[in-house]
Amino acid sequence: xxxxxxxxxxxxxxxxxxxxxxxxxxxxxxxxxxxxxxxxxxxxxxxxxxxxxxxxxxxxxxxxxxxxxxxxxxxxxxxxxxxxxxxxxxxxxxxxxxxxxxxxxxxxxxxxxxxxxxxxxxxxxxxxxxxxxxxxxxxxxxxxxxxxxxxxxxxxxxxxxxxxxxxxxxxxxxxxxxxxxxxxxxxxxxxxxxxxxxxxxxxxxxxxxxxxxxxxxxxxxxxxxxxxxxxxxxxxxxxxxxxxxxxxxxxxxxxxxxxxxxxxxxxxxxxxxxxxxxxxxxxxxxxxxxxxxxxxxxxxxxxxxxxxxxxxxxxxxxxxxxxxxxxxxxxxxxxxxxxxxxxxxxxxxxxxxxxxxxxxxxxxxxxxxxxxxxxxxxxxxxxxxxxxxxxxxxxxxxxxxxxxxxxxxxxxxxxxxxxxxxxxxxxxxxxxxxxxxxxxxxxxxxxxxxxxxxxxxxxxxxxxxxxxxxxxxxxxxxxxxxxxxxxxxxxxxxxxxxxxxxx
Amino acid sequence: xxxxxxxxxxxxxxxxxxxxxxxxxxxxxxxxxxxxxxxxxxxxxxxxxxxxxxxxxxxxxxxxxxxxxxxxxxxxxxxxxxxxxxxxxxxxxxxxxxxxxxxxxxxxxxxxxxxxxxxxxxxxxxxxxxxxxxxxxxxxxxxxxxxxxxxxxxxxxxxxxxxxxxxx
Numbered sequence: 249x250x251x252x253x254x255x256x257x258x259x260x261x262x263x264x265x266x267x268x269x270x271x272x273x274x275x276x277x278x279x280x281x282x283x284x285x286x287x288x289x290x291x292x293x294x295x296x297x298x299x300x301x302x303x304x305x306x307x308x309x310x311x312x313x314x315x316x317x318x319x320x321x322x323x324x325x326x327x328x329x330x331x332x333x334x335x336x337x338x339x340x341x342x343x344x345x346x347x348x349x350x351x352x353x354x355x356x357x358x359x360x361x362x363x364x365x366x367x368x369x370x371x372x373x374x375x376x377x378x379x380x381x382x383x384x385x386x387x388x389x390x391x392x393x394x395x396x397x398x399x400x401x402x403x404x405x406x407x408x409x410x411x412x413x414x415x416x417x418x419x420x421x422x423x424x425x426x427x428x429x430x431x432x433x434x435x436x437x438x439x440x441x442x443x444x445x446x447x448x449x450x451x452x453x454x455x456x457x458x459x460x461x462x463x464x465x466x467x468x469x470x471x472x473x474x475x476x477x478x479x480x481x482x483x484x485x486x487x488x489x490x491x492x493x494x495x496x497x498x499x500x501x502x503x504x505x506x507x508x509x510x511x512x513x514x515x516x517x518x519x520x521x522x523x524x525x526x527x528x529x530x531x532x533x534x535x536x537x538x539x540x541x542x543x544x545x546x547x548x549x550x551x552x553x554x555x556x557x558x559x560x561x562x563x564x565x566x567x568x569x570x571x572x573x574x575x576x577x578x579x580x581x582x583x584x585x586x587x588x589x590x591x592x593x594x595x596x597x598x599x600x601x602x603x604x605x606x607x608x609x610x611x612x613x614x615x616x617x618x619x620x621x622x623x624x625x626x627x628x629x630x631x632x633x634x635x636x637x638x639x640x641x642x643x644x645x646x647x648x649x650x651x652x653x654x655x656x657x658x659x660x661x662x663x664x665x666x667x668x669x670x671x672x673x674x675x676x677x678x679x680x681x682x683x684x685x686x687x688x689x690x691x692x693x694x695x696x697x698x699x700x701x702x703x704x705x706x707x708x709x710x711x712x713x714x715x716x717x718x719x720x721x722x723x724x725x726x727x728x729x730x731x732x733x734x735x736x737x738x739x740x741x742x743x744x745x746x747x748x749x750x751x
Numbered sequence: 752x753x754x755x756x757x758x759x760x761x762x763x764x765x766x767x768x769x770x771x772x773x774x775x776x777x778x779x780x781x782x783x784x785x786x787x788x789x790x791x792x793x794x795x796x797x798x799x800x801x802x803x804x805x806x807x808x809x810x811x812x813x814x815x816x817x818x819x820x821x822x823x824x825x826x827x828x829x830x831x832x833x834x835x836x837x838x839x840x841x842x843x844x845x846x847x848x849x850x851x852x853x854x855x856x857x858x859x860x861x862x863x864x865x866x867x868x869x870x871x872x873x874x875x876x877x878x879x880x881x882x883x884x885x886x887x888x889x890x891x892x893x894x895x896x897x898x899x900x901x902x903x904x905x906x907x908x909x910x911x912x913x914x915x916x917x918x919x
Contacts (some may be wrong), residue, residue, distance in 0.1 A: 418815035
C-alpha cells in the first residue's frame with residue numbers, strides 16, 4: 249500500500265498550522281463565493297489566484313482547493329433556502345430542497361445536503377487516493393500522440409455528453425482554441441492573430457476569460473431575471489442535525505449510486521452538473537419513494553448532492569495525473585499550478601510528492617472542516633443573501649475588475665473582462681456551453697504542442713494516432729463521442745419514435 | 752429572413768440572435784483561417800508551421816457555425832422564443848453601462864475612487880438607498896479592499912490623483 253504511506257506523509261504536510269488556517273479561510277471564502285450570485289467556484293478561484301502568488305505552492309493550492317469545496321457546499325444553501333441555485337450543479341437540489349424548506353424542514357434539507365456532499369466527496373477522495381498513482385504510473389509511458397489523444401477524448405466528450413447543441417459546443421470550444429493561439433507561437437516564436445496589436449502579444453489569459461464569462465456574465469443574467477431574494481429562514485440546531493443523521497443511513501443505496509455516477513462523470517469530463525441531474529433521475533426511477541420526488545423528499549436532496557460533490561472532487565484526478573482538468577474550476581487550479589511552475593501530469597507525482605499528497609490529504613481534512621463550517625454558519629450566510637442586489641452587484645463587479653487587473657497588472661485586461669462578460673451573457677442565453685471554451689483556452693497551447701510533436705515524430709502522417717492499440721483505442725472512443733449525438737439521433741429515428749426536434 | 756414578432760415587447764427573437772452570433776463566430780473562424788494562411792499552414796524545417804493547428808481550428812469553427820445556421824433556419828419559426836425583451840435589455844444595460852463607465856474611470860481615478868463612485872451611484876440610482884447608507888457602504892468597501900490588497904497582501908492596484916495627494 250504505497251498510496252497509504254504517501255498519504256500519511258501528506259498529512260504530515262498539513263501539520264503546519266498555517267496550512268490549517270488557510271484551509272479554514274478557504275472554506276469560508278468558498279461558501280461565501282458559492283452563495284453570492286456572480287461569484288462561483290471557477291471565477292472565485294480565478295480572482296483569488298493572484299493573492300496566492302506569494303505563498304508556497306502547497307499552501308496556495310490547499311487554500312484554493314478549499315475555496316472550491318466551500319463553493320460546492322455553498323451552492324446548496326441558496327438552492328434550498330431561496331430556490332436559487334448558486335451554482336449550476338445545485339439546480340437539481342432545488343427540486344426537493346426548496347419544497348422541504350417551504351414545509352419548514354429547511355434544517356433537515358440543509359443537513360441532508362451537506363452530509364451527502366461530504367459523503368460524495370469522501371468516496372471520491374478515497375478513489376482518487378488509490379487510483380491517481382496508478383493512472384500516473386500508467387501515463388508515464390505516454391508520448392505526445394497518446395497525450396493528444398487523451399485531450400481529444402476530453403474535448404469530444406463535451407460534444408457527446410453535453411446537453412447543449414453539438415454544433416454550438418464545437419464552435420465554443422474552437423473559439424477557446426483560437427483565443428489560446430493568439431500571441432506568440434510557443435514553438436516558432438512567430439506572432440499569431442495579433443494583427444499588429446502589440447498588447448495581444450501575451451495572448452488572452454484564461455483567468456480574464458473566466459472572470460468575465462462567469463462573473464460579469466452571471467451578474468448580467470441575474471439582473472435580467474430581476475432577482476429579489478426572498479428566502480426561507482434556516483433553523484439549524486444540533487437536534488435537527490442529529491435527527492437527520494439518524495434518517496440518512498436509510499438512503500445509503502442512493503448515496504452510493506450518486507457517488508459512483510459523480511466519480512465517473514468527474515473523471516471523464518462530464519462535470520458536476522450533468523452528474524447531479526443523472527443521479528437525481530436515477531434515484532427518482534429506482535427509489536420506492538420516487539413518486540414523491542419533487543414534493544420535498546430528503547432522498548431527492550441526497551441524490552444530486554452526493555453526485556455533484558463526488559464529480560467536483562474526482563475532476564481533480566485527471567488534472568493531477570494527466571494535466572487535463574475535468575471542470576472549469578479544476579482548469580483554473582491547473583492554471584495556478586502552471587503559474588507556480590508545476591507541470592501537472594504523471595511526473596508531478598514523482599517530482600513533487602509533498603505537493604500532491606499534501607493536496608490529497610487536504611481534501612480529507614478540508615471536507616471535514618467544510619462540513620463543520622457550513623453546519624455552524626448557515627444562518628450567517630443566509631443573512632448575507634438578504635443584502636439587496638443593488639449593493640451586491642456593484643461590489644462584485646468591482647471585485648471582478650480588481651481580480652482581472654491583478655492577473656497581469658494590465659488595464660486592458662479589465663476591458664477584456666467586460667467583453668468576455670457580454671460574451672458569457674449572450675452564450676448562456678443562446679445555449680453555448682462555457683466549460684469547453686474555458687478548457688480549450690487553458691489546454692490550447694498544450695494540446696497544440698502535443699499534436700505538433702506527434703506530427704514531427706511521424707513526419708506529418710496522421711497514422712500515428714492509430715499506431716498502437718492504446719492510442720488507437722482512445723482516438724476511436726473520441727471519434728465515437730464526437731459523433732454520439734448524430735448516432736443517438738439516428739437510433740431514435742430507426743426505432744420509429746418521434747425524433748427530437750433539431751436544436 | 753423575415754421579421755418575427757411575438758407579442759410582448761420582444762426586441763430580438765432567439766432565431767435572429769442565433770443566426771447573428773453564428774455569423775460572428777464564422778467570421779472569427781475566417782479571421783483565424785486568414786492569419787493561418789499568412790503564417791503558413793504547411794510544413795517547415797521545424798515541423799508543422801505556426802498556422803498548421805489554428806487553420807483547422809478556424810475551419811472547424813466556420814463549419815460548426817454554418818451547421819448552427821442551417822439548423823436554425825430549418826427549425827420551425829412558430830416555436831421560437833424571445834432572445835431579449837425590452838425590459839430585460841433595459842435592466843441589463845443598467846448594469847452594463849455603469850460598468851463600462853467604471854472601467855474607463857479606473858484608468859483616470861484609480862480603482863479605489865472609481866469603485867466608491869460606482870458603488871455609490873449604483874446604490875443611489877437603482878437601489879434608492881438613503882444617502883447615509885450610500886456613503887457608508889461606498890466608502891467602507893473600497894477602504895476594506897485597500898487594506899486587503901495594498902497592506903495585507905502587498906498587491907498594488909491602479910491608483911489615481913487622490914492617492915497621489917495622500918502620498919500613497
